Each structure stands twice: as C-alpha cells, then as structure tokens.
Amino acid sequence: MAPVRTTGAVVAAIAVSVALFSLFLCNHKSKPSSKKTKLSLPSKKNTRTGLVDAIGNTPLIRINSLSDATGCEILGKCEFLNPGGSVKDRVAVKIIEEALESGKLAPGGVVTEGSAGSTAISLATVAPAYGCKCHVVIPDDAAIEKSQILEALGATVERVRPVSITHRDHFVNIARRRASEANELASKDLESGQMNGKDLEQINGFGSGGEKHTSFSLSNCKGGFFADQFENLANFRAHYDGTGPEIWEQTGGKLDAFVAAAGTGGTVAGVSKYLQEMNPKIRSFLVDPPGSGLFNKVTRGVMYTKEEAEGRRLKNPFDTVTEGIGINRLTQNFLMAKLDGAFRGTDIEAVEMSRFLLKNDGLFLGSSSAMNCVGAVRVAQSIGPGHTIVTILCDSGMRHLSKFYSDEYLSQFGLTPKANGLEFLGVQ
C-alpha cells in the first residue's frame, strides 16, 4: 500500500506544481510589465463617471471591406466616438491634468491654444470639467464654423490676421502670450486683492447664471497655461499611456503593424513607442500627405520636399486637402516616434478611400482617417496577407462637409472621386 500512497502523493504534488506553474505563466502573459498594468484599460462597469471618464477606451473595429480586399485584418480605432468628436480629447485631458498637477494651471485658470482644429474643440469641451476656461486664437481665414463651434462650447475666440510662424503675431505666438498675460494679471489681482468670488464663478465663458460672455477678460481668471500641443509631451503621453495600451489589450498583443499620419506627431509617437516596447517585432509606419516633409525625414533622414525645393509652396501650408496632418518641422512629440518606414499618400487616394469606406462599410470619416486607411492598405501590400494592421479613425466626416465632402470644392482641385473599388491603390 505504501508505494501506492507514495505514488498518489507524488501525482498530487505534480498536479499542484503544474497548476501553480500554469497560473504563473498566465499571470506573466497577461502582465507583460508591471509598469503598463496600472493604465486605464477598457472597464467592465456600465456607468462612466463624468465627461472625462467617457474619453478613451474607444472600440477597435475590423474594417471589413479593407480586410477582405487585402487578406490582412485591418482594424480601426474609433476615436471619432470620443465626446469631443476626435482623438484630441485624450490630449486635452492629459495636457490639462498634467498642468493642474504641476501647479502651472490653477482651477479657474484659462488654457490657451493657437489652433483652428480638433485640439481647440477638445480643449474647449474638456476645460469646464476641470473648472477651467479655454481661450483659442485662430487665423481669421479659418472657416467661420470653427469659431462658432468653439464659442458655442463656451470658449473665447480671437480671430487674427494670418502671418508666418516666425512673426510674433502668428496665432500660436499670440496664444502663448495670452497665457503669460493672464498669469501677470492674476498675480497683480492677487496682490491688489481685486479678485472676488463673483469672478471665480465664471467658468469657460459662462457666468454663474448661465449667461454667455462673448468678450474674454484675462483678468477674470486665475492665471493662464499655454497648451502647446506640438511641443508639450503630455500629448505623446496621452497616447503612450492610453491609445497604445488599449490597442495592445484589444488585440491581445496579436498585431503586426501600426500606421498613422502625423500632425503634431503625438499619436504616432505614443502608440509606436508603446507597441515597440511591448513587442519589438511590431512594426510602425507613417503615412504622409502631400507637401509634408516627414516622409523624407523617416526614409532619408532629411526634411526636404520637392515643392519647397522648387519654391512653389502654395498659400495652403501643406498643399493638401487633408486636415490636421503633415508638417515641415520636427516637433518634440514626433521625435519620440519609433518608426520602421513611411508611405506617401495622395489627396485623391484619401478622397477615394473616404467614399469607398462610406459605400462599403458605412464609415463616415474625416480626411486624416481616410489617409490612415490608405496607409493601412499600403502596409498590407508591403508586408503581405495574413497580418493584423491597426490604424486610427481620428474624427468623423461631420467636420469636413464644406471641403472634403463637398463635390464643388473637390472639383476645383481635380479631386472628384471616380473609383468603383480600390483600384486607385492597385487593388483589384
């Protein structure tokens, strides 16, 4: 009997060891790095707490038409579902939270930004949730709807004459200056005891009685903070701490490539760096619109565009109908990117892609998202079928009606879409 008991004990001991070892392996697989596990990942709870909690954790969807056509799984992160309508909500939250934590921004203070795009809308959306205000400086040739949306959100808007970025009165430089002026005034107010409770109740352009204040007074706030989305690395961190980990989690780490275009570079940098750290075999790529210098920077190490060399830069800074992407300088955010290559995308490809996705998948996307999908097909063609490729669906077509979705506007540039399928990318 004794040998039987011994055998039973041995078997039991082996079974326990195997179970413990499996548990150890499982834990190890699901926690690749303790640093990454504390990040906010999709929560199971049904209710989110407030607007800020509703930002991020966006769905990752299979883009059926592109996946079927290429033989790759092409997945799009639905950033257009954020409350402020774009990927920039994440950036606005991170910029404001870091500024509040560091004490550079006080509750009741004003966040300033020089932007006619999504970031301004996201800052205006998010600022009241932190008890802050938002002041936006935009060029006066920007579409009037832009200032109307911002003002409707309660932000104050300053429309200024468009000048070069090197000019002190470029809209970005004015925005920076407004934050300093707000700080100077706040400290003077504090010294002279002028700040009273009534002023502090006024949040983001709305008085405590809900009345709208159209003229912004810098003295009505507790100092200012310049958001500086191009150079502020909170932008990169929004994606390194949020978008990247979400993609990793949603794919179970089973992805081969990531591709996106860059405006500030925050998205492509944060996501590519995170994914590379999790698995160096995941390749990240840039897709670059016409006129931008980043393709050359990534592929040849120098920023140089044919347009610039020939001295024929148009008034439109990037000679493209896409918005929010393409740049001719290196930002602190872009410098954080870990890229394996780059593709060029053309305007007609982006336009055709947007119509193709609308027709086949019901996806109504903005111009940068369409360019990202062009990039996803280029990556699929380059690495071949059987791979999983992730990209970003930055915003919806809703904000692009007057240009990207206007037949009249597009026909002026010879960009009338004509394709039936994906033949414009050489996919039959």
Ligand SMILES: Cc1ncc(COP(=O)(O)O)c(C=O)c1O
């Ligand atoms: C609509 C839209 N898509 C894409 C981008 C580019 O993202 P990033 O600035 O992270 O490079 C921007 C940037 O402003 C944008 O507004």
